[in-house]
Amino acid sequence: MMQARTLLLVLAAVVFSVAGQLLLKSGAQHLGAHGRIEFLAAAFRDARVLSGLAAWAASTLCWLYVLRIAPLSRAYGLTSLTYVLVLLASVLLFGEQIRRMHLVGTILIVIGIACLLQGD
Numbered sequence: 001m002m003q004a005r006t007l008l009l010v011l012a013a014v015v016f017s018v019a020g021q022l023l024l025k026s027g028a029q030h031l032g033a034h035g036r037i038e039f040l041a042a043a044f045r046d047a048r049v050l051s052g053l054a055a056w057a058a059s060t061l062c063w064l065y066v067l068r069i070a071p072l073s074r075a076y077g078l079t080s081l082t083y084v085l086v087l088l089a090s091v092l093l094f095g096e097q098i099r100r101m102h103l104v105g106t107i108l109i110v111i112g113i114a115c116l117l118q119g120d
Contacts, residue, residue, distance in 0.1 A: 010066055010078045013059045013062035024049060026093075063079075081109075084110060
């Protein structure tokens, strides 16, 4: 069984990653009307984009600690939870549509995560 501390760090990495993706999406939507150069300049001043990058950095730091203490073959599969949470949050926050095959794939990911946790 994976230690509680390790599992908590993996979940923290996942949560920070999801938050980062959602913040980057929100920032990118806000900056959508700019041209290429203006888009980049505005992105580096946008609080959502900067917060998204900070969340991504926090996720990376959590993940680096996980890599120090846990076998990669066990821990990495749990990061697939990111796909599930981003899908759900995209529907709730951005009104995105889920296609039937996306739902099937997401269910398979959840089953895979459950198998990983049971196999520990």
